[in-house]
Amino acid sequence: MLIEVKKLKHLPVASMQDEAQIGQVDQVLIHPETGELIGFLIKTGGWFSPKLALSSRDVTSYDYKGIVVRNQDSLVAIDEIQPFKSLLNRKDFWLDKEVITESGDKLGKVNNLIIDTDLEQLAKIHVGSTFGKELILDKAKIVEVTPRVVKVKDLANTNQAAIPEQALA
Secondary structure, rough: OOOEEHHHOOOOOEEEEOOEEEEEEEEEOOOOOOEEEEEEEEOOOOOOOOOOOEEEEHHEEEEOOOEOOOOOHEEEHHHHHHHHHHHHHHHHOOOEEEEEOOOOOOOEEEEEEEEOOOOOOEEEEEOOOOOOOOOEEHHHHHEEEEEEEEOOOOOOOOOOOEEEHHHHO
């Protein structure tokens, strides 16, 4: 299933065993170099409750209405899953990175991501600019990812053109 990261945020997380909501997605963690879906930071209570980690491998199903896990034990302290701890310490996230082409043209900034939940991988990036139309670029167009920039293949030199967001509506 393909789902936008912005639609995952704030979704409830439910336990099959407890037949109840056990939290809410606060943040989606995607590896900055590989595009692998690492997991989610989950809010479990009020303002002062610690956020817990949910590995994407512990998710049994995704839906536009929520995420389902086997039981509450799927939620663990952030320190218990090394990729979570290192990604959060790096503060290297996809959203708001500048997107440029190989030839240096600025396309805008990453304003959303599309995840393939079956593969647990980044599938596409949404690129928005102040004056232009939003583009949706396939992961295959990504050449390099740095802490500040996503470099993509030149749009004129590829067989697959970027998809304007309006064409998907």
